[in-house]
Amino acid sequence: ADLAGIGVFGTGGLGGVHRGARDSWDVSADLRVLADTPVLVVCSGVKSVLDIGATLEVLETSSVPVLGYRTDRFPAFYLRESEHEVQWRVDDPAQAAAVVTAHRTQVPGRAGILLANPIPAEHELDRDLHDRLLATGLRRLADERVRGKDVTPVLLDHFHTGSAGASLDANEHLVLSNVALAAEVAVELAR
Numbered sequence: 001a002d003l004a005g006i007g008v009f010g011t012g013g014l015g016g017v018h019r020g021a022r023d024s025w026d027v028s029a030d031l032r033v034l035a036d037t038p039v040l041v042v043c044s045g046v047k048s049v050l051d052i053g054a055t056l057e058v059l060e061t062s063s064v065p066v067l068g069y070r071t072d073r074f075p076a077f078y079l080r081e082s083e084h085e086v087q088w089r090v091d092d093p094a095q096a097a098a099v100v101t102a103h104r105t106q107v108p109g110r111a112g113i114l115l116a117n118p119i120p121a122e123h124e125l126d127r128d129l130h131d132r133l134l135a136t137g138l139r140r141l142a143d144e145r146v147r148g149k150d151v152t153p154v155l156l157d158h159f160h161t162g163s164a165g166a167s168l169d170a171n172e173h174l175v176l177s178n179v180a181l182a183a184e185v186a187v188e189l190a191r
Contacts, residue, residue, distance in 0.1 A: 001039050007100075007189065008040045010182030012175045013077045014114065016046035016055030027058065034112045035062035040100050042115045042182040044174040045075035045082065048134060049155045052082050060087070063109060067099060069117040069181065078125040078159070078170050080118040090115070093181065097188035117181050123173035125166060133162040 001009040015028025034041060046055050052074060059066055068074065068086035076082040090096045096115055103113055118124075137158040140146075146154050159167040 002037045006039070008042065008182045008186040010042045010175075010179035012043060012171055012178065014041060014043050014046050014055075016050040016052070017058055031055070031058050031062065031064075034059070034064050034114065036110055037112050038104060038110045039112045040096075040115055040182070040185060041112060042069075042117055042178045042185065044077050044119050044178060045116050046077060047152070047155075048076040048079060048082065048130065049137065049152070052076060052084050056084055059114060063107070063111045064114055065099070065103060065111075066114045066116060067096065069096065069115055071116070071118050075116050075118040077174070078119065078130055078167060079127060080121060080124050086116060093184035093188045096185045097191075100185070100189060115181070115185070117174075117178050119170060119174040120177050123170045125163065125170055129163060129166075133159050133167075136162070 001007070014034070015030035017027050017031070046052055056066060056074060066074065066087050068089045070089070070091050071081060072085055072089055073081035074084040074086050088099070090099060100113055103111075137155045140158060141151060141154060144154075156167070
């Protein structure tokens, strides 16, 4: 996006620090790129299969501000919130644009910004179903010794199968919500 002159990017979720990264060092390149690229990324947090706390710590250490959109808690992709708080909250696209402008003009460096937009409430996965699928999915990974880049596709398939497709529906709606919000913030930035 940055190379094409695009300053706002909407996506489903950000890659992050994998569970067990203390042993595997499995950390998504998304975090390093965001630390070095002055783009606003709008997403629904990181998948709950990742280590959300460690991911937020890496972002903070990399001087990447994390904003919650109409939330004080960091979203967990399929879930509207995790147990982790966000650093700052904005409640409309104009506020988000003001933070982006201030960050780009007042803060040294090239770090981007993360705008965490929770999945629309009507498309959130049932928390009990989510937690059950996460637990069984993590066991499956351990039993099958799945590691590295294979973790995410295996877990996404596990969620899709175990939720009878509800996770795919949720994914589609959160992407649409994030892209719409990204467009609204981009319009405000262009004013």
